[in-house]
Amino acid sequence: MTxxxxxxxVPVFTRMLKNLLAIFDKAEAHAAANNIDLQTYVGSRxxxxxxxxxxxIQIATDGAKGVSARLAGQPLPSWPDDEVTWAELRARLQxxxxxxxxxxxxxxxxxxxxxxxLKIGGNDVEFDGETxxxxxxxxxxxxxxxxxxxxxxxxxxxxxxxxxxx
Amino acid sequence: MTxxxxxxxVPVFTRMLKNLLAIFDKAEAHAAANNIDLQTYVGSRxxxxxxxxxxxIQIATDGAKGVSARLAGQPLPSWPDDEVTWAELRARLQxxxxxxxxxxxxxxxxxxxxxxxLKIGGNDVEFDGETxxxxxxxxxxxxxxxxxxxxxxxxxxxxxxxxxxx
Numbered sequence: 277m278t279x280x281x282x283x284x285x286v287p288v289f290t291r292m293l294k295n296l297l298a299i300f301d302k303a304e305a306h307a308a309a310n311n312i313d314l315q316t317y318v319g320s321r322x323x324x325x326x327x328x329x330x331x332x333i334q335i336a337t338d339g340a341k342g343v344s345a346r347l348a349g350q351p352l353p354s355w356p357d358d359e360v361t362w363a364e365l366r367a368r369l370q371x372x373x374x375x376x377x378x379x380x381x382x383x384x385x386x387x388x389x390x391x392x393x394l395k396i397g398g399n400d401v402e403f404d405g406e407t408x409x410x411x412x413x414x415x416x417x418x419x420x421x422x423x424x425x426x427x428x429x430x431x432x433x434x435x436x437x438x439x440x441x442x
Numbered sequence: 443m444t445x446x447x448x449x450x451x452v453p454v455f456t457r458m459l460k461n462l463l464a465i466f467d468k469a470e471a472h473a474a475a476n477n478i479d480l481q482t483y484v485g486s487r488x489x490x491x492x493x494x495x496x497x498x499i500q501i502a503t504d505g506a507k508g509v510s511a512r513l514a515g516q517p518l519p520s521w522p523d524d525e526v527t528w529a530e531l532r533a534r535l536q537x538x539x540x541x542x543x544x545x546x547x548x549x550x551x552x553x554x555x556x557x558x559x560l561k562i563g564g565n566d567v568e569f570d571g572e573t574x575x576x577x578x579x580x581x582x583x584x585x586x587x588x589x590x591x592x593x594x595x596x597x598x599x600x601x602x603x604x605x606x607x608x
Contacts, residue, residue, distance in 0.1 A: 278444035278446055278447070279446075279576070281445065292581065322592050323595045326595055409445075411457065415607055416603075418585070419606060423592055437582075440581070440585060
């Protein structure tokens with residue numbers, strides 16, 4: 277009847293980030309076969325005032341890491357958003373996957389009622405862990421993973437929803 | 443330490459579909475103020491071989507309804523994908539929200555271990571309820587909600603992630 281806060285977060289983030297890594301593999305093979313510079317993907321975006329592919333990967337990994345750390349009551353690792361190449365974005369995905377692997381399920385005991393405080397529009401907003409995960413952490417994470425996928429599809433990369441779902 | 447299968451599904455779907463309804467409101471106001479025909483949004487897509495906005499709304503609502511019904515052990519309502527106008531897509535969002543409101547939390551007792559069988563590539567694939575929700579139901583739902591948002595942003599609608607998150 278119930279699922280654990282750990283199951284609903286860390287393995288979910290890890291799985292989707294690994295799916296993105298597999299999409300990176302496909303993009304590299306496609307670029308090599310069609311003489312496409314991978315850097316053209318890095319700066320692509322769906323609208324002039326939207327965040328480019330690089331930012332989507334940075335925020336998705338930031339979310340996976342930040343949500344998990346907060347729920348586990350661990351210090352929040354700070355990662356500069358300084359990736360400017362495809363290879364650096366790939367390394368950032370791996371870095372997030374590696375970080376998630378350091379968190380133990382036991383650290384999530386009580387995570388559903390743990391208070392999480394976020395700065396939103398300059399104000400401190402408090403959530404309980406469950407609301408934070410379900411109403412912010414997961415939808416925000418999926419937003420950036422999907423938008424990264426959508427940017428690559430928009431640029432013509434032949435991938436499908438099977439690649440996204442894994 | 444735990445969250446219920448109900449909390450992780452029905453209210454999450456309902457919340458995101460209501461956020462889409464609020465985005466529909468903004469789109470209508472923007473279209474009226476700028477002399478845009480709302481029908482131009484309905485058929486828009488991010489790549490020639492991607493599903494248009496109308497399909498994104500149909501699949502998102504189909505997912506919300508189907509995942510919830512399967513987890514609750516209820517008969518699966520069958521909805522034809524016959525919406526061709528903006529107003530019909532709005533009605534479909536409301537129909538899904540209304541359907542979700544009929545499901546009781548009690549129906550989700552045991553949903554984490556309930557067997558869900560899906561046809562995938564012509565084969566029957568079995569999932570336990572928890573795996574089905576976390577690895578397919580939620581990522582697939584968020585994919586279509588986000589892609590619907592991304593299509594509107596790509597078409598120039600002035601909305602932001604706050605509208606998506608609610």
